[in-house]
Amino acid sequence: MSDSQSWIDRGLTHVAATYGRYPMVPISGQGSWLTDVDGKQYLDFLAGVAVNNLGHCHPKVVAAIQEQAGKLLHCSNFYHIPQQIELAELLCENSFGDRVFFCNSGAEANETAIKLVRKYSFENHGTERNEVITANASFHGRTLAGISATGQDKVKEGFAPLLPGFKHVPFGDFEALRAAVGPNTCAIMLEPVQGEGGVNVTPAGYLQSVRELCDANQLLLIFDEVQVGCGRTGSLFAYQQEGVEPDVMTLAKALAGGPPIGAMVAREKYAVALGPGTHGSTFGGNPLMATAALTAMRVYLEDGVLDNCIAMGNYLRNQLEELREKYDFIVEVRGRGLILGMELNIEGGEMVKTALNRGLLINCTVGKVLRFVPPLTVNKEEIDQMLKILSGIFDEYQEKTDD
Numbered sequence: 001m002s003d004s005q006s007w008i009d010r011g012l013t014h015v016a017a018t019y020g021r022y023p024m025v026p027i028s029g030q031g032s033w034l035t036d037v038d039g040k041q042y043l044d045f046l047a048g049v050a051v052n053n054l055g056h057c058h059p060k061v062v063a064a065i066q067e068q069a070g071k072l073l074h075c076s077n078f079y080h081i082p083q084q085i086e087l088a089e090l091l092c093e094n095s096f097g098d099r100v101f102f103c104n105s106g107a108e109a110n111e112t113a114i115k116l117v118r119k120y121s122f123e124n125h126g127t128e129r130n131e132v133i134t135a136n137a138s139f140h141g142r143t144l145a146g147i148s149a150t151g152q153d154k155v156k157e158g159f160a161p162l163l164p165g166f167k168h169v170p171f172g173d174f175e176a177l178r179a180a181v182g183p184n185t186c187a188i189m190l191e192p193v194q195g196e197g198g199v200n201v202t203p204a205g206y207l208q209s210v211r212e213l214c215d216a217n218q219l220l221l222i223f224d225e226v227q228v229g230c231g232r233t234g235s236l237f238a239y240q241q242e243g244v245e246p247d248v249m250t251l252a253k254a255l256a257g258g259p260p261i262g263a264m265v266a267r268e269k270y271a272v273a274l275g276p277g278t279h280g281s282t283f284g285g286n287p288l289m290a291t292a293a294l295t296a297m298r299v300y301l302e303d304g305v306l307d308n309c310i311a312m313g314n315y316l317r318n319q320l321e322e323l324r325e326k327y328d329f330i331v332e333v334r335g336r337g338l339i340l341g342m343e344l345n346i347e348g349g350e351m352v353k354t355a356l357n358r359g360l361l362i363n364c365t366v367g368k369v370l371r372f373v374p375p376l377t378v379n380k381e382e383i384d385q386m387l388k389i390l391s392g393i394f395d396e397y398q399e400k401t402d403d
């Protein structure tokens with residue numbers, strides 16, 4: 001029995017069965033590559049689901065963690081934490097924000113954002129005004145508030161009663177959104193590009209119209225940039241692509257280039273609603289994770305990562321478009337920077353499994369959309385290698401269906 005198989009058997013015994021895991025046991029990684037326990041190498045175009053934006057084990061992030069680990073791992077948020085302060089300063093200098101709350105995940109960042117808009121609205125507009133509008137096919141995390149906000153039924157089934165106060169509208173449909181705003185609406189929460197929902201990009205001008213709708217009705221605008229922030233679309237934050245600023249933004253996934261940290265960034269006017277004692281997190285912004293994030297953020301800003309994302313994003317997109325012209329089961333290629341989706345008119349799950357066997361990690365969302373979210377440090381040779389494996393799989397599928 002291979003080492004992989006024995007880990008897989010044990011993994012299926014005592015670890016919670018919440019994930020439909022692929023039969024692969026990674027134990028080390030470097031750049032765009034993962035190595036499993038049997039020594040097999042994989043080209044990683046999933047990157048921990050848009051977490052390893054700097055590739056696996058970026059040397060600067062690893063060194064910063066190693067150094068900090070010998071100094072101080074954890075201390076309470078009862079005290080001032082220098083690394084957290086520097087990280088907050090860096091995030092605010094490079095965004096619309098004035099204040100940052102630190103937590104440990106995307107779901108917690110969204111919980112914080114939802115608590116903030118409710119509290120601000122409670123203090124300024126009374127108790128009834130507490131409804132948040134989100135989009136169909138959105139994804140906002142797996143906590144109860146997260147699944148209540150999420151616009152997909154499959155994450156909610158069996159977990160009722162959910163949190164009241166959410167309304168869902170079709171993504172990218174401005175008229176539907178305007179019609180949904182009522183006297184009790186306090187905020188609109190959107191992913192500027194939907195990740196889990198199938199790599200959906202808003203139509204041109206949509207976010208600007210949403211901003212104006214919010215301003216006209218004194219609504220807060222929340223952008224969930226947990227997946228598309230931190231350089232993924234080619235700018236540090238996705239909203240910068242369209243020049244439409246939110247009031248609140250949530251971050252997590254790639255913020256520390258691998259290690260877990262989440263953040264909610266808000267304008268001062270709204271951030272004051274969460275005063276002392278209103279919210280907290282034991283681990284949020286601890287010295288170790290804040291150091292990792294501070295280092296990763298500096299790499300995003302200073303080491304040409306965003307330029308590489310744009311260049312490689314354009315290259316990969318053009319190549320995927322060429323595949324679309326060649327294979328009639330490909331419906332559309334879409335996305336921004338290095339979050340690209342390829343919609344098929346067939347189920348993509350089997351192709352993902354075949355790719356894994358051939359040493360390529362990709363994934364498939366909403367059944368039919370292959371999602372490509374490689375490290376932003378990926379190079380042209382790696383993209384070409386990925387395309388070779390992918391077109392091999394496509395050729396075989398085409399031949400099978402031609403018979």
Ligand SMILES: *Cc1c(COP(=O)(O)O)cnc(C)c1O
Pocket residue numbers: 104105106107108110139140141142191195196224225226227252253
């Ligand atoms: C992944 C994701 C989340 C949830 O983040 P967790 O860290 O898994 O809690 C929330 N929103 C979006 C857009 C995401 O992609």
